[in-house]
Amino acid sequence: MKKWILITAATFLTLLTLLLAVGLWAYQQTQVFGRTALALESPQELQLGHGTSFHRLGQELQQRGWLQYDWRWKMLGKLQPQLTAIRSGLYEVLPQDTPESLLQKLVAGDEKRFTLTLVEGKTISEWRQYLQQLPHLQQSPQPFLLVLQQQGDDSAKAEGKFFPDTYQYRAGTELTTLLTQSYHKMQQELQAVWNERDQGLPLESPYELLILASIIEKETGKAEERRLISAVFINRLRKGMRLQTDPTVIYGMGDAFNGNITRKDLLQETPFNTYRIHGLPPTPIAAPGRESLMAAAHPEAVNYLYFVSRNDGSHVFSATLAEHNRAVDRYQRRKK
Known part of the structure; x- marks a missing residue:
């Protein structure tokens, strides 16, 4: 009986040691997997819809050929559950991204940013042609006039009232949101310059200064x-x-x-x-x-x-x- 107990204990210790060894190996493999760069050669866009799960994401990444969706992906989610709270949106995936860094980006909601540059010296007509070519931007008919209406400017004269600058946006942003920022910035800049103008100028209003x-x-x-x-x-x-x-x-x-x-x-x-x-x-x-x-x-x-x-x-x-x-x-x- 005593001998049987010793044999059982030894077997248990052996199994425990083996399990610990397997667990350590699995942990190390998962760590290596999480920190190995994804298999892509150039920046790519990744669109996550509402309700995309952690496991569905892994399957999509495998379909794209960026990683192998296996037990290591699942274990990564078990070991770091905070990485599974991914958020919908359009993201930019870089060649240097790893599964961990990509998941951190998705959890933070660090979506891809686009730029809209309104060049000084251009007209509304020229800007309109440029804006129609921008990606992932929600367009509206007559967006400049729409912003004027929303701001209570009933003059219907949009030319010159929007400040030329670079504005950042995320996929799905309304164009009028960015143009509203531009409109307010021009109002602020114009009023500040008007308040500090030289005395005695033959200009009767900030709008005349804007025209000049x-x-x-x-x-x-x-x-x-x-x-x-x-x-x-x-x-x-x-x-x-x-x-x-x-x-x-x-x-x-x-x-x-x-x-x-x-x-x-x-x-x-x-x-x-x-x-x-x-x-x-x-x-x-x-x-x-x-x-x-x-x-x-x-x-x-x-x-x-x-x-x-x-x-x-x-x-x-x-x-x-x-x-x-x-x-x-x-x-x-x-x-x-």
Whole structure:
């Protein structure tokens, strides 16, 4: 009896040792499995629907060929149950991701981010074409006008009212959500610049400053010239001179503009033809950035009334018509 008990105890210890060895081996294998990079060569998107389980995820990853769905995946969930609380969404899976790092990403809800960049100097029409090409963004008809309506802006004049910047979004985000951020940012930037503007400017409202800033944005080829160009327009407004700026004419022509402005175009009666109207056009002609807003609020203290392009992005500035004509002859008519 005593001998049988000893044999039983020895057998039990042997089995226990074997089980412990197997358990340690399984644990080590699971650790290695969880920290080994997934089998993919480039970043991939992974869409998880609502209610996707931990085990269904493992099966999908195997179907994609990224890992082998076996007992190690299941044990990983047992050993680290916090990794099983995965969240739905669209995620970016990187070649360096491991099962553990991927699960941490899914548990944290660290979804893939996309960027929307509204480029300064562009029109609403140009932005609209760009926005239609962006992935995973919920589009709406007339999104700019919809935002104006939602913000209580019943002017129906969207041009220039959205701040050009880069905005991040997740898959399924409403475009109007991002445009609302852009609208509020322009309101904040514009009001801040208006509050700090130079005194005595011939501008009656923040909106007029916005219009002027949009013209400066379109006329500027070199950043350091913004305040000089602003000074020319401010000086002209003070003297009651027409602005005579081509970008406003082009904007007023719309789709009729084919790359060239003719004498006939300059004689056309449109609200944006600053060769025919006095003062500012009725709306901005593009989206100005903060630097152009600042230039409109703080023009250079010079007496220039004219400028002409050197055809390299820079301009020659003149205080008199005679000086300006000589610059035009040299740089536009190529007369020595």
